[in-house]
């Protein structure tokens with residue numbers, strides 16, 4: 001149960017004055033659903049304004065406060081252009097106050113001709129004329145404006161204004177309860193951090209790095225502590241020691257020898273499975289490193305020991321593909337393998353559920369459908385989670401609850417997570433690394449071309465297909481509406497089909513499952529030569545004969561994502577090419593990112609650089625989902641503060657693993673505050 005003291009913070013935003021159905025929507029869009037979220041809605045930056053007596057004292061581009069007297073209102077002829085109010089300063093300089101769209105209505109009322117007003121905003125030039133576009137404030141007296149020369153700038157959504165958000169933040173801050181301190185007292189002497197409520201208030205008021213650090217630290221501490229609680233709980237749980245006798249693995253006839261890294265990982269996993277503490281291991285390996293066979297061997301160990309194994313995939317396409325691959329590879333062993341996705345209904349589904357219940361199915365491959373409440377296993381010994389980064393921690397926990405005894409868990413990820421983030425996302429999981437690619441792989445040639453050269457690219461594609469190759473064409477997911485993205489992908493598909501005929505297939509997220517399967521099937525079997533797709537193919541798809549990939553508007557993708565996409569080619573022994581098509585003008589960072597893609601194929605390096613480049617500014621604040629599990633801590637803070645938070649959490653766990661002491665209780669409150677309370681729920685009596 002959440003401590004009562006937090007109730008004011010977890011009240012709905014509607015309890016703030018002025019929030020009705022109209023504001024609810026933009027607030028939702030920003031993720032602000034409770035008072036807590038508003039209090040933590042920190043400014044992106046601050047504007048500092050300078051009061052000036054007249055416009056001669058100000059320079060263009062400067063944020064100022066000045067007294068102006070409107071002399072004339074000018075609506076544009078068509079009614080569509082901007083609405084301008086001409087105004088004069090104390091010495092007769094004329095400045096236009098310019099409004100677009102609906103804002104012009106308020107301009108008419110706020111700026112009557114002949115009456116002096118105090119204006120705050122950024123001085124710009126429009127042709128020969130000075131102008132201020134959408135002044136931040138218009139007031140009858142100077143008091144308020146001169147009192148707030150330093151003002152926060154909040155992230156907004158359509159329908160919200162800065163003053164509106166600032167007003168809501170003020171209300172939220174007025175409701176902050178007096179929370180007990182959860183940070184180790186020693187920390188404060190080193191850092192001079194403010195107490196929690198003070199830190200929040202300061203962070204809204206001005207540039208205050210210590211306050212920001214403290215708030216970020218709280219979030220990192222909560223995360224570390226929660227993961228440690230999960231880990232500790234896992235250690236307490238009863239698992240079953242699984243000793244495989246090799247009888248199934250001996251029957252495998254893999255078409256290639258395992259790499260050293262694969263053999264080492266398998267040994268590590270085997271060692272874990274032989275313990276009666278449930279395994280919690282992460283298998284990290286770049287795209288194409290060969291994680292699937294490692295998973296197969298692990299699952300066979302469990303089956304040799306008389307248990308069932310399950311493999312969870314993030315998408316249906318991937319589940320189906322794993323099923324086909326595993327069925328082929330494991331055919332000589334004679335084990336029973338089944339596929340279960342959300343799509344299976346009725347009799348077919350019943351038959352699979354029965355097989356899992358009576359144990360006649362040894363290995364199940366599927367999407368989250370394999371862990372729904374109605375699914376009961378006879379004896380589930382091992383769960384493998386592919387593309388782990390797609391699943392949240394709570395899902396991981398849910399899996400752990402599934403068997404009578406807790407199954408072993410092997411999580412696999414191709415996302416080359418920088419070390420700092422590994423700690424954040426996986427806490428204290430044991431890690432096996434596939435740091436060696438199978439032999440014979442050739443580097444992928446990566447080229448960057450402008451979209452204007454589309455014609456050439458299509459010609460080249462034609463030549464590759466004529467030569468017997470297969471290719472991917474990736475359309476970006478960038479528009480606000482998914483339907484528009486799909487329309488764009490369909491248009492591209494139609495154009496390519498007009499040129500290449502039946503050899504082209506299309507896959508996107510909204511396609512009917514049967515059609516999706518049929519398209520994937522035709523491509524995987526080599527009947528179709530070109531697969532046009534949205535990013536649904538990002539993870540896992542394995543068609544070694546595909547040697548050309550074209551990515552449209554490549555600058556829109558994150559480096560890690562481009563790396564994943566590119567990893568779909570270069571999987572066989574033939575030379576592969578990846579064409580990154582860029583849209584319009586690129587920013588410096590954009591150029592640097594694409595150049596980096598050309599330069600290296602090392603996933604870890606790309607991930608580290610991505611972090612660095614983004615820390616540099618371009619995407620700062622526009623967090624891509626799944627990047628980090630944090631809302632408050634910025635990447636730079638994660639790197640700097642996470643190790644401290646991690647040590648702090650460990651110390652607390654050592655001294656007071658049950659979180660019973662005064663500080664332990666405070667830490668519980670913190671876990672609830674950051675909604676990491678699944679950690680608390682694992683505590684006995686929590």
Ligand code: ADP
Pocket residue numbers: 256257258259262285286287288289290291292293414438439540542544571
């Ligand atoms: P990922 O780690 O990205 O999941 P996969 O398991 O899909 O990689 O393997 C990529 C490709 O490499 C597959 O076609 C697989 O058959 C092949 N492969 C895996 N291990 C080896 C190996 N030791 N030698 C040669 N090819 C291998």
Ligand code: MG
Pocket residue numbers: 291292386540
């Ligand atoms: Mg894979």
